Each structure stands twice: as C-alpha cells, then as structure tokens.
Amino acid sequence: MSDIITVRNLYKIFGDKPKVAIKALKEGMSKDDILRKHKQIVGVQDINFSVQEGEIFVLMGLSGSGKSTLQRLINRLHEPTSGEIVIKGTDIVKLNMKDLREFRQKNFCGMVFQNFAILPHRTVLGNVEFGLELQGVDKEERQEKARKIIRLVGLEGNEENYPSQLSGGMQQRVGLARGLAVDADILLMDEAFSALDPLIRRQMQDELLELQSRMKKTILFVTHDLDEAFRLGDRIAIMKDGLIVQMGTAEEIISKPADDYVKTFVEDMDRSAVLTAGTIMLPVKERAFTGDGPRTILRKIRRFGLSGILVTDSKRHLQGYIIAKELAEYVEKNKGKEDLKMDPSLVREALHVDRDMPLNEVINIYQEADYGPIAVVDAGQRLEGVIVRGAIIAALSEGYEVELNDSSEPTESTESRGPSESSKSSESHAPPDASASSRPGD
C-alpha cells in the first residue's frame, strides 16, 4: 500500500496575525498563551502524517483538539496557514480555486457529517446523485449509479422518500451513499455516527467496515469516541491542542500510551474490544504431529505435564486436540500391543480463533469450551499460539502494558495464571520452558 495523503508541517491559525502566532509556537509558547497574548487561535500545529491507500485513518480527540479543523484542511474547506498537503502527488495548497474544485470532484467522495447535512428538498435518490450531478454526469447514468449505491447501503425502496421521512440511521446512510456514489478514493467522515443512538451507531460502524472491505476507499474518520476510533481505525492519531500526540494502531496506543493524556483516555477503554487474540497468545511449547504414534504423544505430554496437546500437520495446519487422560487410558488398555496406532477418535476438534479476533469474542468462546486451550491460527489455519485463561485475565487487568511485551518470559506467565489455576486444568498447557521450534521433523 502506498501513501495517498501526506501532510507536512501543517499549521492553521485563525486570526489576523498568523505569522506572529506560528513564530510564537515555534518558540514553544502554548496555545492558551497565544490566545491570551496575541489573540490568535491555533487550529492545528506542526502536523505531519500520511494516510495509506485503502486504510481507515481516525483522527481522535476531544472537542477543540483540532481534529475537525485538520480534516477540513485536507480538502481545503479551511485554508492552511502554512505547510503542505500532498494528495496523490499534488500539493493541493498550491491549487487555485478552479483547479481545487476539479481536484475535489476527482478525488474526494465529499464529506459525511454528524448532522447528516443531506438536502431536505431532495429525495433520497436526489441526494445520492448530488455529487455526480455537480460533475455534470447525465441524468440516466447518475441515477442508475445512485440506485446501485442505495441498494448497497440498504436503503432500497426509499429512493423517492424525503429525508424528513427517514430515521437518523437511515439519513446517515443517505449521507454515506452520497459520498460513495462519487467515483473517488478519499472519503471524509466528520463525527459521522456521533449523533446516532448507541445501538444504531454500532450497527453503522459494522456496516461501514463491511462496505469498506468491498469498496476499499481511503477513509479519514474524525471522532471523539475512543471505542469508535479503535473499532474502525486501521491507524489512529490522537490529537490535543492542535497537535498529534500519538499515532499508531489501536494496539500500539493501548499498550504503549505516549503520555499521561493518552493514558487517561485509554484507561476508560474497553480493552477486550481492542486487544486481539494475536496480542495475548502465548507461544506453543509442544505439539503433536499427525504422524506421531500414541506413545510418542504421551511422552511429549508427560514431559511438560500437560493436560492435553494440539495436533498439527508438518506445515503447522491445525488438526485437532488430544486430551491427556483419554490418551493415557488408551495406551494403558493396549499395553501389550507392539505397533500401536493412533485411534483417530481420540483427536477431538480443537477450539480455535483467528488471530485478529477481539478479546471479548475470545472470552465468549472460552466460556463455552469444555476442554483444552484455545488455539490461535492465522488466515491459512496455521497454528500460531495458544490462549490460556490466565493470559486473558492478565490482559484485561491494569498494568498490562508492561507484561504484554514480556509475555514469553516464563515466570510472568505462570504467575499471572496463578489465581485461576484450579478452575481449568488445561491452563497448564503452556509450560515455561522448551519450544516447538527445536523439534526434529518440524
């Protein structure tokens, strides 16, 4: 993926003496002092970031943090005071009004607003075709396209309705459809779901992600809601006083907050929605292979004192799970047999989750589990690690940031598993030493 938007040294000062304000900022004066002393309002200062093609980039901050200002600078609804905004190789700060208008038509899917900002005098169809109409696309073509998008956002049958006849969630779908109907790459969304009630909001977020997986737009999303930011954003920039204080993926931010400001934000956060199976999994210490005989497997289990073992083929594809007790009984029963073969009925289905699954969903699966740990697999169903109950609890508790980076350290993982040890025997699956990679035939 390549950068589609690159912003360099961007400043926006509201007031009549922007140069004075920028100079003061560079000398280290604070935003408040500049307002008091020079009567200039600092919109954003010293902004540097890039947005990659096809990602959802979230600008997060409280009101007055400059996030909406920054977004409006990206399509020059606000004139930048200084700096560069390079979009697809063009520095749009240098464009004249006419070229800017054309650039917007070609590259921006308009904007989606908190209060929808759809035209009350037009039908749903009339609103969705608006962007195309401005571009001079002829009526038949633009209406056909608009109808297609209306279906896509689930508003079929409402084409001839007026906005006042629609619920908030549906109105915002119109706003979204209006943007998507335009054949451009960059979609700006300003607190797009903030006016909706929580359930509808959640639903719209899911739908946006679902649409995004199909349409692959580049979305610059502004929100004050950290949960929303973490849910939607491939990357997130947290803003304060017109500055970006931290930028990164949700996991980076939650595990390593850059300063106290971000930390206080992150503290209220529902960690289970952000952390994924991949972040809290432990390495697999030992596993069985599909070709292994029952006695070999039993030996592996006993060496590490496990209650069971995961089975993979030689390419790490997950095949199942064997419970130690059942295997031991089987071996005992067939004591005399020289060339004992593995009984396939002993290999049970292994509980497994995708490495990107949020922790709160992992917890649900864990609660339903009768046996074994949860295996973590990648997109190709290859075994990557295991999750044990202790790791989940540790991840959700305070002070997790420190532990995360040391999760492979033996003492720590045993300690954190301590309190719940008795509740589930399978937790002993990940013992402190040894590693699968040292196995022959791997």
Added chain:
Amino acid sequence: MLPFRIPIRDWISTAVDYLVSEYAAVFDAFSALVYFLVDNFKDGMMYLHPLALIIVIAAITLKMAGWRVALFAVLGLMLSENIGLWRAFVETLALVLTAELLVMVVGLPLGVFAARNDRFHSIIRPVLDFMQTMPAFVYLIPAVMFFGLGLVPGVVATFVFALPPLIRLTNLGIRQVPKELVEAADAFGATGSQKLFKVQIPVAMPTIMAGVNQSIMLGLSMVVIAAMIGAGGLGEDVLRGIQRLQVGQGFEAGLVVVIMAIILDRITAGLGEQRSTT
C-alpha cells in the same frame, strides 16, 4: 436653536425636479412598463367571465391551501361579484400582482447578494429600516412627483413599501442554510452557482416564500392607500366611503380587500409549507 432653518424640503424638491427633467425618458419607459403589466393582468382577468376566474382562483387555492380555503375563496369571490365590486377587485389584484412581480425581480437578487456579501448587507440594512419605518403615506409624495397622479405612482409606492421584507427574508433564509450543507457542496467540488441554485436557494425556499407572502400582504395594504393618488381599484371605493361618510359602502370595499388578503395569504403561505414538508 439655529438662526436658520435647514432646508431639507428645498433640497428634496430641487433633486426631484432635476431628476424628472433630466431623466424623463427613464421615467417614461418605466411608466410604460407598469401600464403594460397592469393592463395585461387586468385585461386578462376581465376577459374571463367572473365565474371562470373564480374557478381558476379556487383551483389554485385548492392545490395550495386545501378545500376549506378554496370553499372560502369561492364564496368570498361570489360575494364580491354580487355586491358589484368585481371590476375593482380585478383592478386591485392586477396592481398587487404587478407590484409583486417587480418586487420579486428586484428583491430576490438583492436578497441573495446581501446574503453573500457582508459589506452590501451592512449598507442595505439601514436603507431597509428606513423604507419600512417611514409612514406609508410619505411614499406617495415622491411617487407622485416622479410619475404624476394615477396608477404608476401607486405601483411604485407599493413596490417601495413591499420590497424590504422580501430582501430581508431572502437574505435571512440563505444565511440560515446550515453551514454543513454548504460545506458538503464544497466538499463535492460545487461551483458558486451550483451551490446557490442547488443548495442555498432551495433550502432557503420556505423562508423566501415567507418573504413573498409578507410583501404581498404589505403590498395589498399599500394598494388601498394608493387610491389616494388615483391608483384605482378597491381603495377608491374605500376612499369614497370615507369622504362621503357612507359607512356601508366603505365596509363592503374593505370586506372585499380582506377576502383578497386571506386568499393571497393562504396561497403564498401554502407555497412555503409545501416546499418544506414534501
């Protein structure tokens, strides 16, 4: 306090004399236009049988304001015809329509311009205040000076009196278009005129229609007063009633004015509502 009198009256009179003599051609052309409009409206309406016109008006009323008002219009207009005020009714309606047409032609662009240009807005505001607070009768004098007695100064005075609310409400309506709607249009790369005609004016339409409604109402009240300078119509009958102390005759003419006012008001109010709800 001052040893002399400030000669405002002389200044104004001199200025008017100067304008009338120097720009006679302009005033003549304007007069011709007004006569053309009023005569056409009047002849057109008089050409129809009263019953036919009543049906036309009732149909418009039915569409814009519902059957109750339409029924009222039919009864009211038939009453006007019955008491012999039909011709006066048509004359007054022609005057109002002419004045309103001129008001819209001048007022809408000025209102739009005032909304888009703060400097012009700050200049025109006191002018509008002046136009609205000046006693209505005062307009009659310069109108007569420029155009003599008759129908034209009546239309001019009506025009001046009815213009401010349309400019004000057009300006207000466009300024009240939510900022996000304009931003949305900008974000899609709209040109200035696309923004104006596809977003600002349509969204402001209910407010603009309220301005049209108000200016028609003011215009109607002025048309009656304009009878004093010979504009004709229902005002003449009211005036005659006053001069001869014929209460009954004055009341009848006044009643017809009220009927016309209600019909016009409901039709134009309906216009605004229709825009905002459908």
